[in-house]
Amino acid sequence: MSQTTPGAKLDVAGVLTGIRRMAPLSLFVVIFGLAFGVAALARGLSGFEALLMSALVFAGASQFAALELWGPEIPLLPLIATTFAINARHLLMGAAIQPWLAHLPPGQRYGSLVLMSDSNWAMAVADRQRGETNVGMLVGGGIALWLTWLLGTLLGVIFGSGITEPERFGLDVIMGCFLLAMLVGGxxxxxxxxxxxxxxxxxxxxxxxxxxxxxxxxxxxxxxxxxxxxxxxxxxxxxx
Structure with a gap:
């Protein structure tokens, strides 16, 4: 059976479907975003800087790793190397769906990858294996995850100033639990x-x-x- 899906397309209807299908899972992302917002304030970032990082980086594990290196003097090379090592999996993820996206115009093809994360990529791969031609799950799912990540960060920034000891609420281990769940659930x-x-x-x-x-x-x-x-x-x- 061919690994390529002829006639792959991207339209508004597919994107809306992706948003709707990813919405239930996206609600849990709010919790991790909240934890990041609280942790960012604790590490000395302003609320605007935390929101800007979530909006532009959109990579939870890397953002938490960056906070571990954050301080008056930021070790730039270790920071770059650490974030690259954490996100190197995206090289393989992109290669896995390249035959599917190859049928799209360049703008849609590369734009579809901007909001790619583990969850919407996994659902998109499942769609492709079923013969689905619309890549809206990748784009719409990414939009849903991005918006809820921003919402969670905003909530963390708003309420984080009142949480002087995040460890009392377990917020310091949320990311570790998330990564462990990914590990055992694979x-x-x-x-x-x-x-x-x-x-x-x-x-x-x-x-x-x-x-x-x-x-x-x-x-x-x-x-x-x-x-x-x-x-x-x-x-x-x-x-x-």
Whole structure:
């Protein structure tokens, strides 16, 4: 079966459908946005700076990682390397849907990727596998996630000034719980324990013996390398 979907299109109706389908999940994004807004104020950012970061960056994990490096003197190179390591998965995500978007005009093709995140990408991939030709799930879902991320950040900025101890409400561990949920909710395959274990051990070693904040990069590289060294699994077609 061909991996390309002929006649791929993007229209307003598809975008609205994507917004509607992503709306229930987007409500949970408000919580993470609120946690970011509170954490940003605690790290010394102004409310406007926190909102501007959420609007322009739109990458929760990277924004939280940036806050860990934030201070009077910002280590620029570690900040760039850390955010790149966290978001490097988007290179593979974009490559996975390239055959689908290739049928669109360049403006629509590249514009569709601006708001790509894990959730709307996953739903868009599922649509493509079912033979769907409209990429509205990618765009509309991204719009829904972006708006609720901004709303959550705004709520965090508004109410964050009154929360002097975010850890009392568990707001300091929300992002960690979110990433853990992504980890355990992914593909159920015992072979994945190899890259997970390699990443965890390398990160722990880096925290003990390497400069501060290097554990994210070291863990990501170790996990990725371990994943590359795993033997290729036969496809369903090959085993049929």
């Amino acid at each position: 593909r159920r395959d015992l072979s994945m324990l190899v890259p997970w274990g390699a990443a965890a051990l390398a990160a722990l070693a880096a925290m003990a013996w390497l400069p501060p904040h290097s554990h994210v990069i070291v863990g990501a590289l170790a996990g990725g390398l371990a994943g590359l060294l795993l033997p290729a699994r036969p496809t369903q077609e090959a085993t049929a």
